[in-house]
Amino acid sequence: MKDKKIKNSLVEGPITPEKIGTSIAHHQVKTNIGAHDIFLGQVRADEIDGKIVTAIDYSAYDEMANKVFDEIREAAFEKFDLTCGHIYHSKGIVKAGEICLFVFTSSKHRQMAFDATRFITEEIKIKVPVFGKEIFEDDSFQWKTNQ
């Protein structure tokens, strides 16, 4: 079962622009890369029945979520000619306007990176056991469901 160490893709709180910048900087030594593509998920201040969403409180089945993130990353490496692929998803409170998902792919040329980012992002929406509670201004909440 434990022949391979599974990376932790879950980050406590929002994913900061600094983390994203640092992550890009780490790839500057990899000079076989010609194209990076990034998808960032941001929490929207939706209005639902007259109330505004102020934050999403994410929870996850951590062990399964990390296992599935790893499977998605492996599948992306099989399907596309990637040099690097990273996934980070928030847990806990992420306020409206903050980043909750960071998908970062790198390849020699743009097309593979574009396609891989889309593939990974769509797979995450369907397969990863992450749950979200939309919190309103008055501290009431509702459970969010991916469409």
Add this chain to the structure above:
Amino acid sequence: MTLIIKYFGMVAEASCKKEEVLEFNNLPVQNLRNDLLKKYPRLATVDFKIAVNQSFVNDNFVLTGSEEVALLPPFAGG
């Protein structure tokens, strides 16, 4: 045999539990589902799937003990 049951999101809210340990022998997932619906009537209002050892199984799957079972509501990642 002991079975760890984990509850998440709106399922945890409906059962008012995050985790519990149950004792049983050779239990099909369908029977576990029915038992839990009896124990926590509010679960009937929630759409959930059952994962065993972090993979989805169908209702015919027979639990033999020592498995980790999770009740998972719809996902909201991304």
